[in-house]
Amino acid sequence: MNNNLTQSMNNTTSSCGHGIYQSLKHSSLFTVYDKMIALLNDYAAPLPPFLFRLILAYEFWEAGMMKYSGENWFSHITFPLPFSLLSNDMLWTMGTWIEIIGAIALLLGLGTRFFSLALIILTLVAINTVHWPDEWNTLAELWQGYAISDKGHGNFKLPLLYLIMFMPLLFNGPGKWSLDYALTQYRQKRQK
Helix, strand or coil: CHHHHHHHHHHHHHHHCCCHHHHHHCCHHHHHHHHHHHHHHHHHCCHHHHHHHHHHHHHHHHHHHHHHHCCCCHHHCCCCCCHHHCCHHHHHHHHHHHHHHHHHHHHHCCCHHHHHHHHHHHHHHHHHHHHCCCCCCCHHHHHCCCCCCCCCCCCCHHHHHHHHHHHHHHHHCCCCCCHHHHHHHHHHHHHC
16 A cells, blocks of 8 residues: 555656655755654663653662551552452562562663563552552543542552553663563574
C-alpha cells in the first residue's frame, strides 16, 4: 500500500513538473527535522528507559528502606491468593527485600525484565490490598481513588503510574545505558 502511495505521489510530481512533493522533500526545514530525529535516535534513545529506571529505583528503594527500618504493618491486611498462604511476616520480609534488591537492579540495569516483573506483581498486590478503595459501587466512586491522598477513597494513582512506567522496561528492556545491554554485547562478541 505504501509503495502504491509513493508511486502515485511520484507520478503526480512528475506530471506537475516541479510538484509540491519535491519541494517539501528537499526543503531545508525537513532536512533539519530529519537530522534532529537521527540525532535523537542515535544518542537520546537510551535516555527514557534510563530515567524510568532511575525514578522507579528511587521510589522502590525508599519504600523498601521504610519497611526495613519500620514495623510490620502487614499484620492487619488480608492478602489475595496465593499470597494469603504465606504469613504476613513472611510477606513483609519478601516485600522489603524485593523492593530493595529490585531498586538496586533497576539502577544498574541488571536483570531489568525479571525485576520489573517482580515489582509489577508486588505493585498489583499493593493496589489490591492497600491502595484500592475499600468499597465502591460505580466507576465514579472507583475513580475517586485515582488520587495521591489518604481521604478514604483509595490511593492508586501513583502505583498505577509505576505500572505504566514498568511496561517499556518489561517489554523493551533497560536500554543501552545498562549492565544488561553491556552483558549482551559482550556475549555477542564472544560468540563471533
